[in-house]
Amino acid sequence: MKNAILHISDLHFVANYELKGNSKYDDSYKLRFISGLENGLSKNSLKLKYILISGDIANEGEEREYNEVLIFLNELKQKFNIKKENILICPGNHDITWSALRKTLDGMPEANRKEAYLYHDIKFQSFKKFYHDFFETKKDFICDSAIVDTIIDDEDKLIILGINSCFKESFQKKDHIGFIETKSLENKIKDIFSNIKFNDYDKLLVMHHNPEDFKNESANVKNWEDVSLILNSNFPTTFCGHIHSSRSKGEIKTAGNKYYVSVSSFCKIGKSIKNAFNIIHSIENQKHKYKVLFYEYEEPDSKNPYWLHHNSSEELDEVTLCIKHSDEVLNDLVLNQDKNDFTTLSNNENYKDLIPESISKLENNQYEEYVDMLMRLIQENKLFKTGHFHWSKSFRSHGIIDINYLISNKESINLISHLFYLKFLQVFIDIKPDLIIGIGIEGNVLGARLSILFPECDYSFIPDYLKDNDFSNFEHTIKEGKYKNIVLIKDLLFKADSLKDTIKKEMFNNKNIFVFSLFYCGGENESEIFSSYNNVTHHSICNKIKINLCQHNDNIENCTIIKHSLDLFYPLFSTDEK
Amino acid sequence: MKNLFSAISENETIYFSLHCEQVFQNFNYYESNISSDSGLGYFATELKIDTIERVRQAIETKEFSYKHIVFDFYRINESRNASSEFDLILNLVIEREISISLIRVSEKLYGDLKLKSFKQKNNAFIKEHDTNSYTDIFYKCSKIDTQEYDSFIKTLFQRLFIKRLKEKYLEPNEKIFSNSSNVYLPNYINIKRFIEEKDLTYFGIYLLCKKAISDNLIKEYYNRKDIKKTLLFFQSLNGAYIASILSKLALLDMAYIDHIGPINKIYRTILRNNFDNQNNYLIVSDVICMGTEIEIAKSLIQYENSIVIGNISIVKIEAIKGKQEIETCSLFKLTKENNGDIKYKIETEFK
Structure with a gap:
């Protein structure tokens, strides 16, 4: 030879x-x-x-x-x-x-x-x-x-x-x-x-x-x-x-x-x-x-x-x-x-067998590198805070990730947007999303970036808690059936509960809903958190940080925070009854 | 045109800002460090082949029926290896008998895109602008006003915006009473709709960025040495969208306040970290009516020992004339003079 x-x-x-x-x-x-x-x-x-x-x-x-x-x-x-x-x-x-x-x-x-x-x-x-x-x-x-x-x-x-x-x-x-x-x-x-x-x-x-x-x-x-x-x-x-x-x-x-x-x-x-x-x-x-x-x-x-x-x-x-x-x-x-x-x-003949495995392996390697970068960013900037936080009566956690920093900083938001982009490419192989919706301030900041990366998709945003009478004209068009594959962008998920009120809305009936969250911090298998919904799948960018929830589910009055009125409240910014 | 960011049209003319197309195209590239042209946001100066290809694909579609194309090369300084792709566009427009204007072409770009041969082959009319060191080329155009491009673009955009404002963005307000200001608002400007419609959004925010730079509210990237850090501040969902894109364009960090709750303790800490550096803040809003929200934000920022250097908004309603305490920069100013057809109203018990 x-x-x-x-x-x-x-x-x-x-x-x-x-x-x-x-x-x-x-x-x-x-x-x-x-x-x-x-x-x-x-x-x-x-x-x-x-x-x-x-x-x-x-x-x-x-x-x-x-x-x-x-x-x-x-x-x-x-x-x-x-x-x-x-x-x-x-x-x-x-x-x-x-x-x-x-x-x-x-x-x-x-x-x-x-x-x-x-x-x-x-x-x-x-x-x-x-x-x-x-x-x-x-x-x-x-x-x-x-x-x-x-x-x-x-x-x-x-x-x-x-x-x-x-x-x-x-x-x-x-x-x-x-x-x-x-x-x-x-x-x-x-x-x-x-x-x-x-x-x-x-x-x-x-x-x-x-x-x-x-x-x-x-x-x-x-x-x-x-x-x-x-x-x-x-x-x-x-x-x-x-x-x-x-x-x-x-x-x-x-x-x-x-x-x-x-x-x-x-x-x-x-x-x-x-x-x-x-x-x-x-x-x-x-x-x-x-x-x-x-x-x-x-x-x-x-x-x-x-x-x-x-x-x-x-x-x-x-x-x-x-x-x-x-x-x-x-x-x-x-x-x-x-x-x-x-x-x-x-x-x-080997071609078809060869491609998917090799590609996914390589993409995963690169994706994981970027997730590691994100984790380093969190560590170096001390963005994980431990404590006991009551966000609402049903949502109480023993820690938070300082998403405010991640979203606000121009370098980290670039990294996160790119991670979302890569995740989209992994998920949307055979089907294409036709609408992206940012949820809440953080979801909207991320969604805005994604709307430019996927200009063929329409874009909208809704608040974290969508009231029935908040529907805009655009949301009525969703209900009318213009869109089939809808992406919801969220900053953080612990469990399906925080989105259930949103995805239960009539406008999402008979649609394929793809929930993308920056972090999944819950304990269950993340792919199963929406298993009770036939039309919803969940994809997290990073699931490496797990946060415990307050255990006083049945008797919340026993929780130290409630018991001693330690919940923090900063009234200067509030017009919200919550 | 869904895959384009800057295309605005009126009658048989369509306008493209190649710089706007390129800077949004550059969102595709992840930059861990802002060091290369594609990571420079609005301050990028190179036109790349993929952008030209995207524009060509749009022109190639059957739906494209315009008779005149204006390609504006403002802020584009060079285009390496893209002349063959641009040549395809020029061939296409000649084949379809579309007239084309290439305006504000830099000397370097003129060479990079090999426009001399286009001019020679097609007997195109060339206009040299020695004082501004750029060139304009016109193919099959008889009457072209080329003197005030910025004014031409601004006027065209404003005409389109006013039309859309009257037809779509302005909606009756069921609640009437404004939460932030003590006035009645029988109708309100729905910026969410402006964002969802998309066709004017990206170019609008690009123009807003451009204006903020020319108003000196946002510094040119290379002139930021030894000056205080500027951050974009927002406090609403609409503001989040606008600030997110502006942040990428203008290479600025953001700060925001969301809903109330225990997390505000954390937010406050973060804000304080920022404010401790005595940064400059630009408040990003959707519509400025009476300015109450700006005042609240300003008080908050000043309380934390930082400075508000201005406000950026999509619409500024000039309800009151006089000296403004905060410098404002808006995409569209609604004034007593142009409100005639629009019919925006602010009321009190006294009417």
Whole structure:
């Protein structure tokens, strides 16, 4: 079995990939990719040994985006059992943390400012951290060096050199060019060729920008002539990304004795974009020759997308590269017309079984992380208060969660809204809600945010205690049957009692009611608290905090609070008889 | 148009604020730290491809029958990688023979969206605004008043709001007696209905945020260094909705008071924590009529040694002219002059 190289580029990962955005990436996309890659490898009797990523790993160079990349790469590494030293990652222009760079310059007196691109440590701060996190102590990223990484493999007699072509990139338009710092490059090349053993090794270059993009001058490396002089003819083949082309194949350009093999984006959304990956492998018994297999993501009817290995008889679907003797390459372009060479996941019987379990597992992991964040927030800000609180005659608890803080604080409300959003995505798979109702002040603050995340749903709100004569015109439309699936948003639930008066209202008859509460603090199994109602289900965001209720149910007069008139009352705000 | 936030229309013209669309689209992205553009709420400046795609999908629908589109790029500074998607919109409008105005396009955006080629290909009319450093492009438009965009948008929105006020929001008040002020209110403005109808809500709150910033009640995000923290304060269900969205747009914390009960002891503690820092408070309300609720809230906040810097509301009824103690910022001012058709009433025993 031959060793293979996977080349991907321009991942443009956004944070929380399951949300709408610029990226197609989600769990099912990932699984299709893995399956497409597996099929491509097995059909060609290949074992994946190297992964090359030519930049734009993140979309905005933000740390939270790299967190998603870390998950993906670690899974990929684990799945194909790749050693970390065989993974090469170059930065792209989207791996520059624009916000940090801009902020640094904004906060600096104009006279002290250098050219924006010169703040290498700041612009690559998130990429550097990601690099460190992923490779742990094995590799480190040096922000102002041309050399990102070198893979040297004695078994395959292969040297892969990763180059940083974003030396001059910043957030400024004038800096939006490919540029390679030459001093460190020169030293590295000298270093490699000082070792005579490497003379017969095949040498590949990886970078983000296309050295000489003929169609798009702004995308190529501005000082490529200087770089070429340093490289001489020793690295005739460059793997690159940057341009999200409409087709991945045919993107091998020849310039003199050099070949530039580019791959399109990995998971971008866009009408003119074709997502792609390439598999590269050496050809048996043909020294210095490599074959490139092109795969594209096809979405013929948007329902059954799959990764397709080109099979059109009119076009090239594979090329052979002669790494060492580049002048032979044009004669080595070969056609492969194997029409059965589809990698179609929709035909894979295991596909349907695979998706739900994997997705739910991954989503749950992420969801749980956010719930843990919420719990930390509660702990750090001491938001759980113990005591004995009488809210009403029927509702008396031995503790409260300071939901006021959680709702009022802009960071925590963002986190909570996002948790609700994720919970919605988990619950509403086959059916869609058509109306969201916020209950009480807190439910309304949360509901307002959700109404924007689900603009196709109508929105309303009601007070905690809905009196019969409080019905607005809108609530009459609910009764008239315009809505079938209604979501009620509540801050906290102990038991069904606090909502029973609401859901008993005539307007909710014959409707599917989905109660979503931020906290469920009751003792029973939360899925059963509405079991006496056929049409009501309950979903809590966090059920990790349990609060006891006052036990004096039958004889409330024995409760210390009542007995000694200790109940607190703050009349300044009250117009309510309760 | 359910999936759009800013679309307002009159006759055959439809207006979109791309910035408004983008900032609401950004609600989709969770930001644990407000550091990237998508986490900056109203202060975001990048137009992203998914927003353009959403707008295109709306224009593509069969129901879309407008003959003129106005795309307002106010506050959008850049749009990376979205030119191909925007090109689809331009192709679509040409195909459907819709005239289009692209107004307040920044120099950077002009390049990002490759508008030069649109202008050249379609012989579109371009108007340069050197003083404001933005550009307007018009395709197939003969008469366009381009000088006072803010005024044009405000007037259009106000016309729509008044129409809706007369037809829907203004309802007879069965109880008549106002709980908070000692007056009779034979009719009341139902802001809950304004919220439920949705079509003017989001853009309305966006405009309210914009106005509060231009009135200096809310500071630009990057100018907040060394100034006191400002919080949004609300005390009603309607106020909760408005404040929740404003908080996300303007990147402000909130504080509120709800129903009475033992929890007020806790609330009081929390409020005190806030007030101890001597923060600034902006009171968020639905309708300000006689201002009694504002006075109560103000007293409470002042009692806790903090400062009320102003009031933000959807509707302000100017029942009394004269010096205002609290600076107010409202989406719509109901005055003696514009109340003619609306017929809002405040009464006493003396009529």
